[in-house]
Amino acid sequence: MLFPPSRDCPTPSRVVITGAGVITALGRGWKSNAAGFRAGRVAFRPVTLFEVAKQRAKMAAEVDLTGVLPSTRLRAGAEENLDRASKLLLLAAHEAWQQAGWEPTEDLPMVLGTTSGGMSLGEAYYRQAIATPHRRRGQTMRALQYQAQRQALDLADAFGFHGPVTIIANACASGANAIGHASELVRSGRYDRVLTGGYDALSHLVFAGFDSLQALSTTQCRPFDARRDGLGLGEGAAVLMLESLEPARRRGANILGEIAGYGATSDLHHLTQPHPQGDAAWASMKEACEASGVEPAQIQYVNAHGTGTPLNDAAEAAAINRLFGEHAATLPVSSTKSSIGHLLGAAGAVEAIVCLMALRGQWLPPTTTLQERDPACAFPVVTHATDAPLDYALTNSFGFGGANASLILRRWA
Amino acid sequence: MNIAIAGGGAVSPAGWGIQALREALAGGDALPTTDLARPGWDRPLRVRTVPAPVTKPAALGHPRLRRASAITRYAVAAAVEALGADATPERCGRLGLILCVMSGCVQYSRRFYDEVLKDPASASPLVFPETVFNAPSSHLATLLGTPAINYTLVGDPGTYLQGLALGADWLRRKRVDGCLVVGAEEIDWATADSFGMFSRRVILSEGAGALYLRRGDGGVPVELRSVSDSHLFLQGQTRLEATRRTRAQLPAADSRHLLCEGAQGVPRFDAEETAVWQDWPGARLAPKRLLGEGLMAAAAWQCVAALDALQAGQYPAASVSVVGCNQQAIGAHFSGSR
Numbered sequence: 157m158l159f160p161p162s163r164d165c166p167t168p169s170r171v172v173i174t175g176a177g178v179i180t181a182l183g184r185g186w187k188s189n190a191a192g193f194r195a196g197r198v199a200f201r202p203v204t205l206f207e208v209a210k211q212r213a214k215m216a217a218e219v220d221l222t223g224v225l226p227s228t229r230l231r232a233g234a235e236e237n238l239d240r241a242s243k244l245l246l247l248a249a250h251e252a253w254q255q256a257g258w259e260p261t262e263d264l265p266m267v268l269g270t271t272s273g274g275m276s277l278g279e280a281y282y283r284q285a286i287a288t289p290h291r292r293r294g295q296t297m298r299a300l301q302y303q304a305q306r307q308a309l310d311l312a313d314a315f316g317f318h319g320p321v322t323i324i325a326n327a328c329a330s331g332a333n334a335i336g337h338a339s340e341l342v343r344s345g346r347y348d349r350v351l352t353g354g355y356d357a358l359s360h361l362v363f364a365g366f367d368s369l370q371a372l373s374t375t376q377c378r379p380f381d382a383r384r385d386g387l388g389l390g391e392g393a394a395v396l397m398l399e400s401l402e403p404a405r406r407r408g409a410n411i412l413g414e415i416a417g418y419g420a421t422s423d424l425h426h427l428t429q430p431h432p433q434g435d436a437a438w439a440s441m442k443e444a445c446e447a448s449g450v451e452p453a454q455i456q457y458v459n460a461h462g463t464g465t466p467l468n469d470a471a472e473a474a475a476i477n478r479l480f481g482e483h484a485a486t487l488p489v490s491s492t493k494s495s496i497g498h499l500l501g502a503a504g505a506v507e508a509i510v511c512l513m514a515l516r517g518q519w520l521p522p523t524t525t526l527q528e529r530d531p532a533c534a535f536p537v538v539t540h541a542t543d544a545p546l547d548y549a550l551t552n553s554f555g556f557g558g559a560n561a562s563l564i565l566r567r568w569a
Numbered sequence: 570m571n572i573a574i575a576g577g578g579a580v581s582p583a584g585w586g587i588q589a590l591r592e593a594l595a596g597g598d599a600l601p602t603t604d605l606a607r608p609g610w611d612r613p614l615r616v617r618t619v620p621a622p623v624t625k626p627a628a629l630g631h632p633r634l635r636r637a638s639a640i641t642r643y644a645v646a647a648a649v650e651a652l653g654a655d656a657t658p659e660r661c662g663r664l665g666l667i668l669c670v671m672s673g674c675v676q677y678s679r680r681f682y683d684e685v686l687k688d689p690a691s692a693s694p695l696v697f698p699e700t701v702f703n704a705p706s707s708h709l710a711t712l713l714g715t716p717a718i719n720y721t722l723v724g725d726p727g728t729y730l731q732g733l734a735l736g737a738d739w740l741r742r743k744r745v746d747g748c749l750v751v752g753a754e755e756i757d758w759a760t761a762d763s764f765g766m767f768s769r770r771v772i773l774s775e776g777a778g779a780l781y782l783r784r785g786d787g788g789v790p791v792e793l794r795s796v797s798d799s800h801l802f803l804q805g806q807t808r809l810e811a812t813r814r815t816r817a818q819l820p821a822a823d824s825r826h827l828l829c830e831g832a833q834g835v836p837r838f839d840a841e842e843t844a845v846w847q848d849w850p851g852a853r854l855a856p857k858r859l860l861g862e863g864l865m866a867a868a869a870w871q872c873v874a875a876l877d878a879l880q881a882g883q884y885p886a887a888s889v890s891v892v893g894c895n896q897q898a899i900g901a902h903f904s905g906s907r
Contacts, residue, residue, distance in 0.1 A: 326720060367689065
């Protein structure tokens with residue numbers, strides 16, 4: 157039963173990560189992404205997926221999706237219908253699944269975040285509906301497959317999962333909200349394990365939308381730079397297998413890290429602009445600290461939302477300055493969106509994995525494009541991958557509509 | 570811990586408010602359809618739209634709603650009705666919000682993409698933010714002044730019952746003091762056109778429904794007693810099997826209880842639910858037969874109708890069955906005062 161819960165845990169469980177899969181414009185999988193971030197690669201290139209000639213921005217961090225998909229239980233017809241977003245999700249989930257070492261199971265809940273599901277199929281549906289109103293060929297498939305729940309069910313079918321599917325669409329915080337919600341399901345004892353993450357593919361509508369807002373950089377995405385002029389869009393997916401500590405230990409799972417805490421708040425200031433002082437961002441980070449039992453002074457790295465827009469970075473900097481106080485002066489902060497772009501519904505999930513990479517490898521991921529730090533930042537912005545002892549990392553995700561989420565990850569030693 | 574249903578609200582083709590919904594269901598006649606032009610077709614689409622309000626709800630005058638889409642207006646009106654006297658920041662405390670949608674902000678999405686296709690350089694920056702799934706819940710949070718946790722869930726109509734279970738869980742864990750669970754949709758020709766491919770008999774509709782959940786503290790008129798598992802439609806589990814499993818998790822049939830079902834009078838869509846619930850001995854309500862396929866809003870109407878019947882003391886308990894479009898079968902059970 158979803159309610160009342162068939163089981164409950166009087167003592168909150170620790171939530172560990174036993175599988176992680178990621179795909180971004182830096183490449184497929186943990187190794188290529190870790191190497192890319194370490195090397196300070198920037199993965200933006202001219203957009204090829206749709207026409208951008210009439211738009212201000214021309215670049216995005218596109219994923220190279222050539223090559224075969226992993227072998228799964230999907231029927232051939234279903235595999236042929238997978239859109240770009242579904243393929244990104246499938247590839248990330250496959251890596252996480254293999255790493256976790258699980259067999260198909262009756263009850264594996266999934267919590268996924270996305271902003272636009274299979275938007276490119278919805279776009280194709282509309283173009284055909286307008287251009288040739290009486291032509292139905294392919295339209296049924298498009299109408300079905302563009303929906304986010306269809307992509308989640310394809311994933312369930314691909315690996316033989318049977319648990320409930322929850323899809324959170326909290327704009328750019330979706331991936332972080334998904335992981336946070338999944339961690340609460342495990343922590344409360346509802347489930348021993350949950351598959352979670354976020355995904356989004358580039359689409360014309362969304363690209364044009366951010367372009368219309370003049371939120372896209374026409375030069376280079378430079379988070380926390382004094383002369384930053386906007387964000388760069390990317391695409392990708394990240395999937396984590398979260399498990400309750402004791403069952404994970406019993407089965408001898410390889411534990412990669414721990415989700416220590418989660419905060420989620422709503423910024424009521426404006427539909428697309430954060431409160432100038434970052435009040436809700438501050439509250440989100442504070443809530444994550446309280447949930448994890450960690451003092452702000454214990455946080456050793458912040459993977460910021462850091463989109464590179466003037467408003468976001470100013471508000472987030474104000475929130476970080478306020479929460480961390482004197483500690484901010486020595487707190488390394490970076491935004492890896494400088495390398496892979498803003499992945500929208502996937503951003504929070506990918507950046508959680510970046511934190512996991514940092515904690516496991518004991519290094520700081522850089523903001524690769526910073527030229528001149530905004531003096532509003534009371535904290536150092538990491539510009540080159542640097543070795544550092546890390547026990548706790550915090551990652552922020554702030555979205556349209558004021559959806560704010562923060563996650564704290566703990567090193568597993 | 571008991572989970573009380575402290576209030577409900579509805580906007581539907583029957584009108585604005587629970588009373589309009591109640592009267593339409595009591596009348597028993599399918600509401601008239603309206604024509605919706607479909608570009609490129611001579612024949613219009615048949616739909617059931619929400620009529621203009623007789624008196625505009627005061628909440629719709631909030632500055633954040635100036636450019637808000639129809640779905641936001643429906644969601645806000647249903648939510649404010651459900652909250653009643655608690656619809657102020659001072660009264661609602663830590664109020665969690667869960668908005669459930671399937672098609673979401675489709676009117677502005679279609680309009681914005683149309684602008685992009687014509688000339689992306691002049692596509693409206695005012696429209697784009699309203700295309701985002703969580704725009705309605707963002708407006709609602711601002712209007713109610715609640716900075717607490719706020720999720721927008723996307724899925725087929727069964728997701729509304731998942732939202733109820735989530736809200737109950739937040740209350741149980743004291744993450745919030747109250748929780749609004751809203752299901753909302755708006756009609757656009759693109760959505761109606763796509764549903765027509767699956768059955769020409771389906772009549773799409775729009776609106777919203779909302780339930781306001783609180784922790785029960787005795788003397789609660791209506792309680793959320795249970796929500797079944799979400800039984801997915803998968804390669805290895807048919808709609809019929811999922812629907813059977815749902816029923817098996819709800820209380821046994823009782824001739825005194827009400828069944829609020831999701832049947833809409835389209836055999837292709839109703840077959841599994843009809844087969845599994847055919848022996849139900851008690852009274853039935855099927856809001857979609859009269860109001861149309863309102864997707865997430867319709868699942869919410871089912872729950873609101875159950876709440877209304879229980880509040881009126883017509884039945885001691887009610888079960889709600891939702892056999893979704895393409896994701897899951899799921900059910901919920903409510904009880905009246907014991």
